[in-house]
Amino acid sequence: MFSNAATIALALLFQQAPDENVDWDAEFGVEEVERDPVTGELPVEDYEQSNANAGATPFSGDGMAQAFGGQDGIRRITDRLIALNTADPRIAAVFEGHDMVRLRRVLFEQFCYILNAGCTYTGRDMKDSHSGMGTTRGDMNALVENLQRAMREEGVGFRAQNRFLSKLAPMSGDVITR
Numbered sequence: 250m251f252s253n254a255a256t257i258a259l260a261l262l263f264q265q266a267p268d269e270n271v272d273w274d275a276e277f278g279v280e281e282v283e284r285d286p287v288t289g290e291l292p293v294e295d296y297e298q299s300n301a302n303a304g305a306t307p308f309s310g311d312g313m314a315q316a317f318g319g320q321d322g323i324r325r326i327t328d329r330l331i332a333l334n335t336a337d338p339r340i341a342a343v344f345e346g347h348d349m350v351r352l353r354r355v356l357f358e359q360f361c362y363i364l365n366a367g368c369t370y371t372g373r374d375m376k377d378s379h380s381g382m383g384t385t386r387g388d389m390n391a392l393v394e395n396l397q398r399a400m401r402e403e404g405v406g407f408r409a410q411n412r413f414l415s416k417l418a419p420m421s422g423d424v425i426t427r
């Protein structure tokens with residue numbers, strides 16, 4: 250009969266070295282997701298594309314698009330908003346692990362579509378996009394503050410800022426989940 254210590258020592262002695270060629274992702278059923286070589290985006294589950302997914306109807310005329318500096322201005326605002334959110338200690342963690350390449354594209358499309366600046370929205374609806382994220386009213390307030398800052402930095406007039414925010418406000422119900 251071996252003592253406990255001897256048993257452990259023997260077990261360690263005869264233990265096989267792990268095979269370095271083991272594909273641990275395959276062993277544990279982890280699917281490898283690869284970014285699209287052209288767009289750099291991660292794949293998402295199929296969904297029906299529609300402008301209705303943008304969550305608001307667009308403004309009419311080109312006044313709002315002009316107030317936001319056209320597509321170039323809108324691009325700078327959405328890029329800045331993402332940069333502010335991902336550096337904001339209040340909400341940065343919520344964005345970790347999500348595809349910022351895709352978010353950058355579809356957030357631009359959404360703003361551009363609503364501002365009637367000549368875009369089609371191809372992203373998911375607000376409920377599906379934010380489900381299971383546990384977003385709070387405080388998170389939403391932080392994001393709106395960052396958006397106000399991004400719009401202000403781009404020189405968007407106060408009235409146009411508020412008109413745009415009033416299009417986003419009703420989406421809170423789909424975004425805030427706790």
Ligand code: HEM
Nearest residue numbers: 340343344347348356359372373378388389392417420424
């Ligand atoms: C009215 C307010 C908001 C609007 C208009 C908005 C818009 C969007 C859009 C267009 C997408 C991409 C949808 C897609 O991938 O198809 C998205 C995704 C996302 N949003 Fe928001 N959002 C809002 C509020 C928030 C808030 C408050 C947070 C958290 C602080 C947040 C965090 C995220 C994250 C992490 C994703 C990535 C989801 C994923 O990768 O699946 N959003 N949002």
